[in-house]
Amino acid sequence: MKKKLLAALLSGALAVSLLTGCGGTSGQEAGGASEAQTEEEGQASAQTDNPEKTLTVWHYFADEAQQKFMDQITQEFQDAHPGVTVSCVYVPRDELTKQYTMGAVSGELPDIGMMDNPEMAAYIEMGLCADITEYYHAWDEAGHYYEGPMSSCMSGDKVYGLPQNSNCLEMFYDAPVFEELNLTPPTTWDELLDVCEKLKTAYPDKYPLAFSANNNEEGTFQFMPFLLSAGGSIDKLDSQESIRAISFWKELVDKGYVPRDVISWGQTEVNTQFSSGNVFMQVNGPWNISTMKDEAPDKEWKVCLLPKDKEYASVLGGENFAVTSACKDVELGWEYLSTLCNGKNTAEFCAYVGKFAPRDDGSQYSDVWDKDEALSVFNEGMQYAMPRGPHPKWNEFSGTISGAIQQVLTGEKDPETAMKDAQEAAGKIMN
Amino acid sequence: MKKRKMFRGLANVITVVLTAAMLFPILWIMLNSFKPGPEIFAQPITLLPEHFTLEAYTKYLVSNHVFRGYLNSFLVAMGALATGLGLGVASAYGLARYAMRRNRLIMLLFLITQMLPASLMLTPMYLIYSRLGILNTYIAPVLSVATVSIPFVVVTTRPFFLNLPRDLDDAARIDGCNAFTSFLRIMLPIAKPGVITAGALSFIFGWNDLVYNMTFNTKPELRPLTSIMYNLMPKEGVKWNGVMALATVSILPIIVLFLILQDFIVGGLAAGAVKE
Amino acid sequence: MLFVLPGLLYMLLLIGYPVIYNLVISLQDVNVMTIRNKEAVFVGLQNYRYLFKEDMIWQVMKQTFTFTFWCIVFQLSLGLLLAVFFNQKFRMAKPARGLLLVIWVVPMTVVALIFKFMFQTDGGLINTVLMNLHLISQPIQWLVDAKMAMISLIITNCWVGIPFNMILLSAGLNGISPEIYESASIDGANGFVKFFRITLPLLRPAIMSVLIMGVIYTFKVFDLVYVMTSGGPNNATELLSTYSYRLSFTEYQFSRGAAAANVLLLCLVVLAFLYVKMMRKDEVM
Numbered sequence: 001m002k003k004k005l006l007a008a009l010l011s012g013a014l015a016v017s018l019l020t021g022c023g024g025t026s027g028q029e030a031g032g033a034s035e036a037q038t039e040e041e042g043q044a045s046a047q048t049d050n051p052e053k054t055l056t057v058w059h060y061f062a063d064e065a066q067q068k069f070m071d072q073i074t075q076e077f078q079d080a081h082p083g084v085t086v087s088c089v090y091v092p093r094d095e096l097t098k099q100y101t102m103g104a105v106s107g108e109l110p111d112i113g114m115m116d117n118p119e120m121a122a123y124i125e126m127g128l129c130a131d132i133t134e135y136y137h138a139w140d141e142a143g144h145y146y147e148g149p150m151s152s153c154m155s156g157d158k159v160y161g162l163p164q165n166s167n168c169l170e171m172f173y174d175a176p177v178f179e180e181l182n183l184t185p186p187t188t189w190d191e192l193l194d195v196c197e198k199l200k201t202a203y204p205d206k207y208p209l210a211f212s213a214n215n216n217e218e219g220t221f222q223f224m225p226f227l228l229s230a231g232g233s234i235d236k237l238d239s240q241e242s243i244r245a246i247s248f249w250k251e252l253v254d255k256g257y258v259p260r261d262v263i264s265w266g267q268t269e270v271n272t273q274f275s276s277g278n279v280f281m282q283v284n285g286p287w288n289i290s291t292m293k294d295e296a297p298d299k300e301w302k303v304c305l306l307p308k309d310k311e312y313a314s315v316l317g318g319e320n321f322a323v324t325s326a327c328k329d330v331e332l333g334w335e336y337l338s339t340l341c342n343g344k345n346t347a348e349f350c351a352y353v354g355k356f357a358p359r360d361d362g363s364q365y366s367d368v369w370d371k372d373e374a375l376s377v378f379n380e381g382m383q384y385a386m387p388r389g390p391h392p393k394w395n396e397f398s399g400t401i402s403g404a405i406q407q408v409l410t411g412e413k414d415p416e417t418a419m420k421d422a423q424e425a426a427g428k429i430m431n
Numbered sequence: 432m433k434k435r436k437m438f439r440g441l442a443n444v445i446t447v448v449l450t451a452a453m454l455f456p457i458l459w460i461m462l463n464s465f466k467p468g469p470e471i472f473a474q475p476i477t478l479l480p481e482h483f484t485l486e487a488y489t490k491y492l493v494s495n496h497v498f499r500g501y502l503n504s505f506l507v508a509m510g511a512l513a514t515g516l517g518l519g520v521a522s523a524y525g526l527a528r529y530a531m532r533r534n535r536l537i538m539l540l541f542l543i544t545q546m547l548p549a550s551l552m553l554t555p556m557y558l559i560y561s562r563l564g565i566l567n568t569y570i571a572p573v574l575s576v577a578t579v580s581i582p583f584v585v586v587t588t589r590p591f592f593l594n595l596p597r598d599l600d601d602a603a604r605i606d607g608c609n610a611f612t613s614f615l616r617i618m619l620p621i622a623k624p625g626v627i628t629a630g631a632l633s634f635i636f637g638w639n640d641l642v643y644n645m646t647f648n649t650k651p652e653l654r655p656l657t658s659i660m661y662n663l664m665p666k667e668g669v670k671w672n673g674v675m676a677l678a679t680v681s682i683l684p685i686i687v688l689f690l691i692l693q694d695f696i697v698g699g700l701a702a703g704a705v706k707e
Numbered sequence: 708m709l710f711v712l713p714g715l716l717y718m719l720l721l722i723g724y725p726v727i728y729n730l731v732i733s734l735q736d737v738n739v740m741t742i743r744n745k746e747a748v749f750v751g752l753q754n755y756r757y758l759f760k761e762d763m764i765w766q767v768m769k770q771t772f773t774f775t776f777w778c779i780v781f782q783l784s785l786g787l788l789l790a791v792f793f794n795q796k797f798r799m800a801k802p803a804r805g806l807l808l809v810i811w812v813v814p815m816t817v818v819a820l821i822f823k824f825m826f827q828t829d830g831g832l833i834n835t836v837l838m839n840l841h842l843i844s845q846p847i848q849w850l851v852d853a854k855m856a857m858i859s860l861i862i863t864n865c866w867v868g869i870p871f872n873m874i875l876l877s878a879g880l881n882g883i884s885p886e887i888y889e890s891a892s893i894d895g896a897n898g899f900v901k902f903f904r905i906t907l908p909l910l911r912p913a914i915m916s917v918l919i920m921g922v923i924y925t926f927k928v929f930d931l932v933y934v935m936t937s938g939g940p941n942n943a944t945e946l947l948s949t950y951s952y953r954l955s956f957t958e959y960q961f962s963r964g965a966a967a968a969n970v971l972l973l974c975l976v977v978l979a980f981l982y983v984k985m986m987r988k989d990e991v992m
Contacts (some may be wrong), residue, residue, distance in 0.1 A: 278473075399953075
């Protein structure tokens with residue numbers, strides 16, 4: 001009986017391998033012209049039957065404003081390249097990560113993809129990105145990129161993508177409450193403790209400050225500015241300075257200045273709590289500005305630099321775009337990439353959605369970063385913003401940091417032990 | 432008799448309280464869908480919307496092609512239901528009706544196919560579908576959801592066939608039915624309550640599926656309600672009232688459907704049928 | 708066999724490959740640095756050895772079993788209780804039964820989101836209600852405290868699981884002929900005797916089915932944990948499913964992720980084997 005069963009199993013497996021062995025044509029279905037396009041624009045659809053001239057772009061811009069801008073650029077590109085159809089598809093970030101990972105095995109990828117900058121090194125290592133070094137060096141705008149963002153698109157001397165936007169973390173505060181209590185935004189950690197104390201006394205039911213100490217990349221991202229400001233570094237997690245940074249977070253939580261729930265809050269939740277008025281200060285990025293304007297238009301808030309310990313510090317966030325290795329026409333892919341990321345489009349996009357151009361010519365196209373009260377603070381902070389990695393194993397490494405944060409904030413380990421263990425684990429990963 | 436009446440009265444009260452308590456989170460979702468974003472998290476909590484608004488509905492439903500989403504959800508759910516029931520019930524019947532020594536092993540096989548978490552099945556399944564060229568069609572999620580519903584149907588309907596008297600089948604055979612017609616005409620109708628319950632639950636498997644639809648369909652036109660909802664909860668900023676509104680509209684038709692069909696779904700028809 | 712074959716073949720075709728695929732990957736060395744190489748290196752059991760050398764896998768396994776055990780205990784017993792209760796003839800029974808099933812229709816991601824907010828320590832709905840009823844004086848740190856986070860997950864999963872169990876057992880109850888009860892009543896049996904002497908034994912196959920499906924589904928719960936706690940605080944709610952997902956899709960340690968998934972698979976195979984062993988002779992016929 002068992003033999004028969006085994007035979008059935010084997011034949012089943014065989015059938016699958018046969019099925020999967022043949023047939024293998026039909027690459028990425030082009031996703032079709034998105035509905036908006038077919039409605040708005042009739043003339044280009046005549047060309048859609050030519051599969052060579054279709055580009056699929058995946059991005060995780062969840063915001064309507066950002067999506068609108070992508071549509072505009074798509075339109076611009078299609079007008080300049082008659083016969084080419086671009087379909088821009090929104091895929092949520094977590095899902096996109098998964099799709100890339102599976103794409104590494106199956107080869108099914110979009111032609112152009114958006115990538116978070118600390119993740120990019122891993123994608124390059126996995127062979128997801130097409131080498132565009134030649135095109136890049138032949139491009140007259142190549143010299144404009146800042147080193148930090150650009151380094152995340154490179155592996156050795158080779159170029160695999162272009163940075164499209166940058167951001168960093170600073171501090172939002174509740175302006176009316178600060179006015180009421182006659183508080184000025186803190187500039188140092190000591191002042192921060194002082195402000196927290198006053199807020200807590202005045203509003204014992206609410207919390208002075210919140211940040212995200214999630215069990216993932218967000219936790220690491222939010223901790224970085226504190227780590228760097230104390231003079232610590234990710235290479236030496238067990239240094240006195242690094243331990244001081246984590247101890248400061250612990251102090252904030254232990255004194256009741258920061259809700260204990262932050263260990264389960266992502267940055268979205270932190271922002272939600274801030275705009276609902278449950279928290280008076282939050283560590284967060286400029287992408288929340290449009291969300292707050294949209295969802296809580298009556299909320300009055302301002303932005304200040306993150307208080308410093310030794311020096312001002314922040315962390316660089318941002319997104320890159322890459323031509324993937326599945327793109328059949330890399331030249332066309334590059335054409336799209338260099339249209340999307342040219343000086344004008346980059347600057348306009350970033351100005352429009354409240355982010356920062358990862359290149360030095362942003363101010364030629366927009367003055368919003370100097371004029372807008374909140375953005376000018378972030379703009380000042382950008383000069384202190386340090387990139388994460390780039391390293392193909394950044395995520396694994398980052399996990400040890402966010403893990404250590406959780407251990408300390410829950411009281412599972414004391415700061416010294418947690419950071420020492422994290423350093424040891426990090427050493428193992430990087431080797 | 433008086434005692435009986437007391438029991439009923441008490442039972443009714445308990446039921447209402449219990450059901451209300453159990454259903455509260457759903458009511459909570461619905462109430463929240465009528466609040467503006469920040470009010471959802473305001474402290475202290477407001478039970479009824481303080482600033483009643485339909486904004487979530489007007490803003491998110493139309494722009495996200497919810498009606499297309501309904502259709503997609505329905506098609507995938509029906510596809511999975513048909514595949515799951517068709518193959519599952521037959522297997523369950525076969526396993527219950529015929530004495531086969533390898534029954535235990537077959538049951539074990541059916542169960543084992545359920546055991547890998549969906550997230551780990553994705554890559555290999557993706558490879559299969561990629562080779563077959565059925566990514567970005569309804570077929571891929573239907574096939575995948577059916578892999579969940581088939582074993583489910585097998586395991587849950589088999590006990591019903593076990594309870595059936597074998598004489599019935601034997602009698603049908605004498606009357607000229609073969610194994611299949613006897614199964615279809617005699618046995619299946621009798622096992623109806625079990626089959627319908629299993630079917631209703633398979634439908635929900637399909638209706639609720641997120642991971643397969645999300646992974647195997649990146650075409651916006653083919654996204655079911657669950658995917659649309661997921662799109663409203665990105666890390667960069669969850670559209671809270673939008674998610675609540677969408678959850679409300681996706682739950683409502685199922686509530687209506689279940690209330691209408693609940694006699695069928697929960698059985699009741701069967702009570703008298705199983706007689707020797 | 709003709710009845711069984713189509714279904715079985717379908718499953719083997721679609722699932723056989725993933726199972727074998729994961730097995731093969733787990734014996735190779737595939738991670739972010741090596742996935743580009745066409746020929747993966749065969750490393751035998753190295754990934755498993757690596758996993759079991761770390762304390763993490765033991766902790767995760769323990770947590771998975773704890774989670775599954777308590778979920779099953781509560782949802783099965785309460786589900787059965789409700790099924791028997793609603794099987795009595797009174798007006799609200801049927802509508803209630805139908806309505807409760809609606810819980811199962813709410814997508815898991817939404818359930819996880821809404822419960823995450825109800826479980827917030829400050830201003831969460833659950834703490835607010837408990838405080839106002841004066842059942843607690845201090846807010847409970849639901850998702851912050853390691854033990855409470857696990858309890859929160861169990862409560863949420865049971866909330867979804869109870870109606871599911873109830874409905875399947877109700878269908879089973881309906882299959883029991885009322886005449887059996889009638890004759891028992893004539894013999895003077897009371898409610899308890901009827902329940903333990905008639906209902907339970909006759910319901911046994913249905914209970915066993917619900918039990919094994921429940922164990923399998925609970926053991927590999929993913930969305931709920933991923934959204935509610937993402938394994939935190941401090942890995943206290945990391946389960947085998949989320950752990951293997953994290954290894955594969957966050958850390959890009961594909962082989963270790965597959966190995967962790969196979970550990971999960973192995974645990975379930977053992978449980979399923981016990982179930983099949985326990986199927987009585989007459990049930991198998």
